[in-house]
Amino acid sequence: MSTTLRIALRFLTAKKRAMLMSLAGIVFGVGFFVVTQAQTSGFEQFFIRTILGTNGAIQIRDKIQDTMGSMAAAGHGPNAPRAEISVRSEGTRKYIEGVENPDLVMEALRQFRNVSGASMVVRGSVVADSSFRNETAQAYGIKLDDHLAVSDMERQIVRGSLEEFRAAHAGAVVGTVLAERLAIDIGDTIILRAGDQQRRYRVTAMYETGVRDIDQVRIYLHLGEARSLLKKVTGASFIQVNLFDKDRAPQDARLMEQVFRHGVASWQEREKTWLEVFRALRFSSAITVSTIILISGLGMFNTLAMIVMEKTKEIAILRSMGYTREDISRIFLWQGALVLMAGSVLGWILGAAVTYGVERLPIRIRGIFSTDHFMVDWSPWHYVAATVTATVVVMFASLVPARRAARLEPGDIIRGTAQ
Amino acid sequence: MSTTHLALRCDNLHRYLGEGEGRVHVLRGVSFEAHKGRVTAIVGPSGCGKSTLLYLLGLLDQPEEGSIWIRDRLMSNSGDLDRTAARCEHIGFVFQFHFLMQEFTALENVMMPMRRLGRLGETEMAARARALLQDVGLGDKTHRLATQLSGGEQQRVAIARALANQPAIILADEPTGNLDQKNSAMVFDLLTRLAKENGQAVVLVTHNPDIANRCDEIRPMRDGEFVR
Numbered sequence: 001m002s003t004t005l006r007i008a009l010r011f012l013t014a015k016k017r018a019m020l021m022s023l024a025g026i027v028f029g030v031g032f033f034v035v036t037q038a039q040t041s042g043f044e045q046f047f048i049r050t051i052l053g054t055n056g057a058i059q060i061r062d063k064i065q066d067t068m069g070s071m072a073a074a075g076h077g078p079n080a081p082r083a084e085i086s087v088r089s090e091g092t093r094k095y096i097e098g099v100e101n102p103d104l105v106m107e108a109l110r111q112f113r114n115v116s117g118a119s120m121v122v123r124g125s126v127v128a129d130s131s132f133r134n135e136t137a138q139a140y141g142i143k144l145d146d147h148l149a150v151s152d153m154e155r156q157i158v159r160g161s162l163e164e165f166r167a168a169h170a171g172a173v174v175g176t177v178l179a180e181r182l183a184i185d186i187g188d189t190i191i192l193r194a195g196d197q198q199r200r201y202r203v204t205a206m207y208e209t210g211v212r213d214i215d216q217v218r219i220y221l222h223l224g225e226a227r228s229l230l231k232k233v234t235g236a237s238f239i240q241v242n243l244f245d246k247d248r249a250p251q252d253a254r255l256m257e258q259v260f261r262h263g264v265a266s267w268q269e270r271e272k273t274w275l276e277v278f279r280a281l282r283f284s285s286a287i288t289v290s291t292i293i294l295i296s297g298l299g300m301f302n303t304l305a306m307i308v309m310e311k312t313k314e315i316a317i318l319r320s321m322g323y324t325r326e327d328i329s330r331i332f333l334w335q336g337a338l339v340l341m342a343g344s345v346l347g348w349i350l351g352a353a354v355t356y357g358v359e360r361l362p363i364r365i366r367g368i369f370s371t372d373h374f375m376v377d378w379s380p381w382h383y384v385a386a387t388v389t390a391t392v393v394v395m396f397a398s399l400v401p402a403r404r405a406a407r408l409e410p411g412d413i414i415r416g417t418a419q
Numbered sequence: 420m421s422t423t424h425l426a427l428r429c430d431n432l433h434r435y436l437g438e439g440e441g442r443v444h445v446l447r448g449v450s451f452e453a454h455k456g457r458v459t460a461i462v463g464p465s466g467c468g469k470s471t472l473l474y475l476l477g478l479l480d481q482p483e484e485g486s487i488w489i490r491d492r493l494m495s496n497s498g499d500l501d502r503t504a505a506r507c508e509h510i511g512f513v514f515q516f517h518f519l520m521q522e523f524t525a526l527e528n529v530m531m532p533m534r535r536l537g538r539l540g541e542t543e544m545a546a547r548a549r550a551l552l553q554d555v556g557l558g559d560k561t562h563r564l565a566t567q568l569s570g571g572e573q574q575r576v577a578i579a580r581a582l583a584n585q586p587a588i589i590l591a592d593e594p595t596g597n598l599d600q601k602n603s604a605m606v607f608d609l610l611t612r613l614a615k616e617n618g619q620a621v622v623l624v625t626h627n628p629d630i631a632n633r634c635d636e637i638r639p640m641r642d643g644e645f646v647r
Contacts, residue, residue: 003534010522317518320479321532321580322507324500411480414514414592415470 004327008334018303023343025296026390030347033386036285038355042375044278050369051271053152054209056240057249061263063096102236105260114252116242117149123237124230129191130182138217141226150242160186160205171204175215179206197229210370290389297393304401315405316413329406336398344387426587426620427453432485434471445471447643453620458611460631461624463640469624470592477510477590478502490587507535511581515593519565525576526561532583551579555609571602578610589614591623
């Protein structure tokens with residue numbers, strides 16, 4: 001153990017009560033930082049999992065209709081050649097609804113190394129009639145196996161089964177909210193109407209994504225059935241794409257847009273508003289909790305400044321023995337570092353314990369996702385961020401007293417004491 | 420006396436203290452020599468500059484003018500790091516108020532300068548500290564905290580600490596000023612005996628005429644100058 005560390009330890013233990021208060025501040029600051037980050041990130045991650053599990057990482061939507069601008073150029077003189085240049089104009093981009101050749105796009109998607117699955121979807125507005133009432137809804141025509149590869153549909157089924165849906169030609173998978181409104185159950189029949197079409201379907205399964213906007217409108221049908229009902233014999237409303245690396249969705253979306261000349265939206269673009277809300281919450285909670293660390297840092301500053309004042313004689317005698325200014329500074333920095341280390345480790349333990357407890361707290365949330373308990377994210381980066389915050393605060397709190405101690409002139413102190 | 424016996428020398432030292440109108444010319448061209456194995460007492464009335472001279476000789480302060488040599492090395496113009504290193508290696512201090520580290524035992528206090536010098540291992544340091552405490556009559560109190568020792572005992576620990584790195588020079592500022600007569604005599608005897616045994620130069624500032632008269636040399640000071 002170095003001498004400066006040894007001295008720092010003794011100085012620390014001499015100011016037990018004041019140091020314990022600072023230590024408690026760091027422990028609670030780090031602990032609460034971890035807990036709040038685990039919670040906000042937990043809900044954010046769960047929200048992301050939900051939207052990826054329902055709407056996929058990427059959606060290829062409407063075809064881009066290029067509008068060409070042209071300009072004529074001519075040389076001087078009556079016989080000079082004339083030329084006309086056409087350029088693609090991004091500013092006046094228009095879209096044609098849907099994907100015209102979904103099979104070609106699906107085939108081309110296989111060339112993208114990050115694509116793990118793709119599902120063409122035919123969508124249209126319908127009126128759903130039950131024996132109780134009718135509701136407007138959205139029919140989603142899918143190929144079940146393709147769609148299972150790009151969504152969490154299997155996990156979202158809360159009643160009935162997808163196997164029944166697979167077996168039933170006229171089966172329908174209905175959202176729980178819509179089913180409740182229509183007062184229908186598994187095995188019941190609903191009639192879907194679109195334009196002059198009217199077809200009867202049996203409810204084979206019910207899903208719950210937790211996203212109310214989905215659960216109250218979406219009815220999944222087999223693709224062929226949806227084409228007949230909606231009279232969309234060719235094409236697709238959109239293609240839902242799943243990726244191995246979800247974070248690369250914006251780059252892949254840009255590339256797909258250039259290749260397919262279709263509007264392509266990544267999940268980050270689609271859910272930008274909610275993601276911003278979560279980011280703001282995460283930062284806001286980090287800033288709020290950091291004030292605890294800041295206050296404990298101020299406490300530590302006071303304690304260390306007090307120790308410097310009380311230990312001027314000891315500092316002078318150490319300097320007279322040959323301890324350098326750097327040694328003296330190190331003694332006080334060590335004190336800060338010791339409190340920081342102990343505070344961080346205890347704070348991690350507190351943070352992990354509270355996070356573990358919070359994860360088991362019951363809370364029913366429906367609307368943007370579905371959960372019956374608090375969501376937490378066990379990320380080591382929360383512990384790193386908490387420690388970095390505490391380190392910055394504690395080092396600032398220790399640096400000023402340490403520099404002050406190092407600047408003390410031993411001759412002045414001893415002369416002052418002797419007089 | 421030959422220069423090989425010279426432990427410390429200063430020439431024409433000037434030192435001012437205070438600022439502005441309160442600025443006082445404390446040392447007015449002081450020259451001084453301290454020899455190995457000899458005890459020199461600097462005496463004089465309060466405020467004559469004795470302690471200021473001692474702090475300059477101990478490299479705890481810097482003169483406005485003049486030179487200080489520690490074992491033939493000019494130190495008065497050296498940087499803080501060089502002066503600090505010279506203090507560690509060549510100079511031991513004993514102050515009026517012992518200035519022990521209260522949170523440490525007698526043994527740990529004596530080991531403190533040795534730890535900084537870093538020449539000995541942990542076991543050797545502890546053995547030397549124990550031997551020094553034995554020499555000052557505190558062999559049975561090595562593990563007592565400074566707060567658990569009497570004033571005389573604390574000053575004896577301070578002497579052991581000053582001798583820890585076997586410095587060439589011991590500077591003592593009123594080492595007996597805070598002690599009763601019996602303890603004063605004991606501390607002085609101890610300091611001079613150990614210093615002489617090790618061939619160290621002792622320079623002590625004192626108001627006590629009995630102590631001064633027992634030194635090898637007495638240098639009286641008045642108004643910032645030696646009068647003899």
